[in-house]
Amino acid sequence: MTQYKMVKTLLTLSMGAMLSISALAKPTVMVVATGGTIAGAGASATNSATYTAAKVPVDTLINAVPQIKDLADVKGVQALQIASESITDKELLSIARQVNDLVKKPEVNGVVITHGTDTLEETAFFLNLVVHTDKPIVVVGSMRPPSALSADGPLNLYGAVALAASPESKGKGVMMFMNDTILAARDSSKRINIHTNAFDSQWGALGMVVEGKPYWFRQGVKRQTNNSEFNIEDIKGDSLPLVQITYGSDSMTPVAYEAYAKAGVKAIINAGTGNGSVPNYLVDTLRNLRQQGMIIVRASRVQDGFVLRNAEKPDDEYDWVVAHDLNPQKARLLTALALTKTNSTKELQRMFWQY
Numbered sequence: 233m234t235q236y237k238m239v240k241t242l243l244t245l246s247m248g249a250m251l252s253i254s255a256l257a258k259p260t261v262m263v264v265a266t267g268g269t270i271a272g273a274g275a276s277a278t279n280s281a282t283y284t285a286a287k288v289p290v291d292t293l294i295n296a297v298p299q300i301k302d303l304a305d306v307k308g309v310q311a312l313q314i315a316s317e318s319i320t321d322k323e324l325l326s327i328a329r330q331v332n333d334l335v336k337k338p339e340v341n342g343v344v345i346t347h348g349t350d351t352l353e354e355t356a357f358f359l360n361l362v363v364h365t366d367k368p369i370v371v372v373g374s375m376r377p378p379s380a381l382s383a384d385g386p387l388n389l390y391g392a393v394a395l396a397a398s399p400e401s402k403g404k405g406v407m408m409f410m411n412d413t414i415l416a417a418r419d420s421s422k423r424i425n426i427h428t429n430a431f432d433s434q435w436g437a438l439g440m441v442v443e444g445k446p447y448w449f450r451q452g453v454k455r456q457t458n459n460s461e462f463n464i465e466d467i468k469g470d471s472l473p474l475v476q477i478t479y480g481s482d483s484m485t486p487v488a489y490e491a492y493a494k495a496g497v498k499a500i501i502n503a504g505t506g507n508g509s510v511p512n513y514l515v516d517t518l519r520n521l522r523q524q525g526m527i528i529v530r531a532s533r534v535q536d537g538f539v540l541r542n543a544e545k546p547d548d549e550y551d552w553v554v555a556h557d558l559n560p561q562k563a564r565l566l567t568a569l570a571l572t573k574t575n576s577t578k579e580l581q582r583m584f585w586q587y
């Protein structure tokens with residue numbers, strides 16, 4: 233063998249070895265812990281519903297499921313330790329900034345966020361709107377604390393890491409994962425507050441994770457992540473424009489709407505009855521507020537279906553906006569983000585059609 237041939241053979245062998253090592257290298261998944269029941273603790277194993285949320289630190293959560301190390305190199309970040317009902321814009325923006333920093337790192341393949349289930353859908357939707365990446369971001373929670381019999385957190389975490397580690401999860405937008413089920417952040421919500429199948433979407437699941445393998449059945453068509461016009465990097469400070477929700481029922485009064493206006497609220501999401509209806513005795517109140525500059529968005533207290541523009545009320549004439557199929561809490565976030573860019577109701581309506 234000539235010297236040239238020997239060198240060539242050695243080079244080919246070592247390149248082959250390098251390639252097979254990189255094929256074997258596990259993806260890196262960051263677990264960003266924020267608290268919630270998945271990190272909760274109860275007095276006894278039979279306390280499946282009575283416990284304190286946000287107690288267990290991230291490393292304990294990770295070490296409780298050693299099997300996730302077979303799926304990925306997993307590293308933990310303790311972003312917050314909070315029950316999710318207490319999350320405000322400040323915490324939401326902080327989570328988004330931390331996740332954004334992580335997905336920008338070339339060595340990170342995916343991010344899992346452990347989160348309380350109460351406002352899990354809000355954080356997931358917000359990230360879906362403001363983090364530009366095609367890397368998988370998975371928000372996971374549990375309904376029973378780790379201290380309870382049949383705790384659901386460990387298997388949920390295992391599935392979430394599998395999802396975040398899978399190359400097939402790229403470009404699917406921010407996902408919510410619990411009870412084996414992969415759900416889209418924009419249209420999934422908490423629907424049962426006691427069972428482990430707490431979340432669902434009227435448009436169906438994206439897929440499932442079974443024994444650490446994702447299976448896919450659908451994909452969303454709305455703008456999200458890389459395709460969003462919102463970017464966490466453009467948002468300054470610790471708060472968003474103030475947007476609040478009013479809840480529809482029979483026998484309402486204008487008091488809440490007027491109080492919000494006095495308090496400097498910029499937009500009201502009216503979680504109306506049926507098709508986002510507004511009672512005839514409140515129409516003047518809402519029209520007056522609109523004339524004073526308040527944005528009025530008609531959403532619905534009914535969890536399925538969607539609000540049709542000009543169907544229940546003449547939105548064109550009143551200059552109101554409809555939330556389409558976004559539930560009131562998601563409509564609140566999209567409106568707040570929209571108000572960082574524009575006060576135009578036409579633009580806001582366009583966003584509700586697109587996101």
Ligand code: ASP
Nearest residue numbers: 268269315316348349350
């Ligand atoms: N209140 C808890 C939380 O959202 C409930 C849960 O995590 O399931 O933090």
